[in-house]
Amino acid sequence: MNMISPPEELNAKDFASDQEVRWCPGCGDYAILKTMQKTLPEIGARPENTVFVSGIGCSSRFPYYMSTYGFHTIHGRAPAIASGVKLSNPELDVWIITGDGDGLSIGGNHMLHVLRRNVNVQVLLFNNEIYGLTKGQYSPTSKPGLRTPSSPLGSIDSPISPCAFALGANARFVARAIDIAHKPLSSVLKRAHAHKGASFVEIFQNCVVFNDQTFSDFTDKKTGADNQIHVEHGTPLTWGKDNQYGLLIKPGTLELQKVTIGEDGVTESDILVHDETNRTMATMLAAMEGPDFPVALGVLFCDPGTPYEEAVRAVPKAPGKNVKQLLASGKTWTVD
């Protein structure tokens, strides 16, 4: 009799491939890679059951550096390929690695559909607000006015907010994290992994070469605390070095308002409590930006529904159905 031995404990090294990592020195991708390699063993992932699917771009080299299964595909199409993988084998743990250009420009259509269908995959969108691999052109998330080789007079495009896009596409899990903030990123990855259905995670990723410090207003270690809020379900929406700021709904409107606790008679009990199952609240949180508001991080929205692959595979193969039976089915006649 075969005894099934419990799988041995894995660590970060077990998820690192033997390939030399070739991102620019100082790239935020290194930090994300490290966090992923550390997080996977913590959630009990197995390399053989884990698949990373990516498109094209700097971020999309990610699968080569993981010792799991990996498929570096074509520009923008990772969500479609990953959908095929997951529908074919729902047992697999499928991660999509994409960027702002790959996932929201050329692949915007597929992103919309993988989210609204609710395929049980984790989508990690590394947002650096620039095209890195093609040497620095503006992307769909670039700030207006950004001067790049293809926008010498400054970008005139209106940027898209990845999380607002995901919420608009009816994504059922939307979260945000910063590349180098290991702990919060790791906990967001764990939540995304645990969520049944499509999980969308925007990771603010610094491109040191073409768009350095684009997020420094809220990611800077010294000054960032006053400009970022870590939202947590059931907890008041407060932030700041001393947790002195809070959010509430401005009376008589459907707008958020930044308040200081202790000023103008505001107490902590007045502060809005985060409800991650509320899409409207998530949409308002996702839309916040400086300088008037902090940038919201953590799980903005989580409201599970039936994963797509379960619905697709709801009809099991019926006994006795095969080619022979098919050929003789329906209207036939015999010539004697």
Add this chain to the structure above:
Amino acid sequence: MVTETTQQSTTDSLDSVVIRFAGDSGDGIQLVGNKFAESTALFGDDLSTFPDYPAEIRAPIGTTYGVSAYQINFGPSEILTAGDEPDVLVALNPAALKVNQEQLREGGTLLIDTGAFTEKNIKKAGYENHPLSDKALDSVNLIELDITKLTMDAVSEVGLSKKEGLRCKNVWTLGLILWMFGRSRKSVADWIETKFAKKPEIVEANLRALNAGHAYGETTELGAGLKQYTLDKSEPETGLYRTITGSEAAAWGLYAGAELSNLELFLGSYPITPASNILHQLATMTDYGIVNFQAEDEIAAICSAIGAAYAGNLGVTTSSGPGVALKTEAIGLAVSAELPLVIVNVQRGGPSTGLPTKAEQSDLHQAVFGRNGDTPLPVVSASTPADCFDVAIEASRLATKYMTPVIMLMDGTLGNSSEPWKIPDFDSYEPFPVTHRKEPEGYHPFLRDPETLARNWAVPGTPGLEHRIGGLEKDYDSGNISYDAANHQRMTDARHDKVNGIRKDIPKQDVCLGAEKGKLAVVGWGSTYGAIHKGVEQLRQKGLDVSHIHLRHIWPLPENLEDLLKGYDKVIVPELNAGQLTTLLRAQYLLPVEGVNKVTGQPFKVSEIVEAAHQALEN
């Protein structure tokens, strides 16, 4: 040739008859055609059909561009085409007459619904004078019936609205035509009862119309015109039969390919005319263990199938030319990643959106060459509706055995046409079970089988075989990314050698009719099979030295094809395009093969093949 008999005399024997039903696209013409075909198949005749309908779902009523037609050629002998010229033309409105009149054979029968030949409709069809005053109609056997009124009379007691009542016009006509050819109403009546089971009054009205049309033929004595035709009783091979369209056969063939390869079938598809019927067919088959995914676009459709292949399934995508154009980059990925995939292209008229509902064979170059980079892949082509079954199996076999995407070419005519099919003995099909690699020892993702050059197929979920693949060039010896110059040469050569090696694994090209050398070979591929075959048959009956060669394997070409073609003084290649196979054969063999080309959206007529062959023999 058709001869006509009076109602009483039923002894004259006929070879085959061509009927063309034509009317407004809202008249239910395709339905009448399909149901007549079914009754005829059940009668035991061989048949071939050609649905010819507009791209618009409901074009403005009464216009020429809203005319829908369905042609069927049937009879006791072997029927290979839908027929050159209709013996009987049914025109349910003036526009239908205008569009189709020229096609009617001289002396043929024209049945019109006078009730629809109102001044308004005549004007809308673009006639200046009353169409029935046309001298050209003098030579036809004209039957004028007020089908509109006869139908309304038949259904009046059921209590439908006028609009609903008029919808039964097609079924009344079908009843009459079934009588004309002595076909049973039973399968039509059964269908009506099932289809409208929830609407008893619609069932009642349609049955009344069907029976009234039939009774009209039986009981009405007309001085001229209405006659009953009798065909010889056919003696088909014994066995179990069904009718099948090319789309159904392709869908079933893909499923059979999955069963024979012991893989799950995954279809990723996006609706496109005329390929959607394959998607529809497979969508009804989820309880056969098929995963069916209607993607957001053509690119996602193929990409999902590539994902399925990566996960270890038989990935399939179905489309038509413009859709295949969108899939091009992804096909390149499948070639580079060396994943098995079947891409079905049900061709239509091009370029661009072109003629969505008309047939053309103009995607051959797209299939063989249409990708960036040196990106070879096998291309196979089906010749008849039933052949789509076998060709889909062959495509699945090549894809899985050689770890390559395979393009299967069909066209709109093949997809929509139906024919009686002697159901094959599936036990006689050779299985080609796939073994996914499990052994970690010595593994790398691009390890090749020394004989086929196919790389080994390891799928996610297998411990110890974790690997990364993609569209970047890979090192021949490790599968890791490589930009090395010599390695790219080696990998490019390997991809070519793999596909070229398939020559050794496909049957030698046969001559399907005629001698293996001689004066003239007519070389075709795809849905032109029937017209070429009938044409060559006629020429040979006249003692002319002509042979028919029909290709299933377009790429790589069969090993013996060059020598075979060199055995003829002349080679002509009829194609529904501007000369694509012609160019390919010339380029491959430096042979002066000549094209016979037509791009009207209509299939070849047998007479056109005969004429082209005569010309080639004379010059």
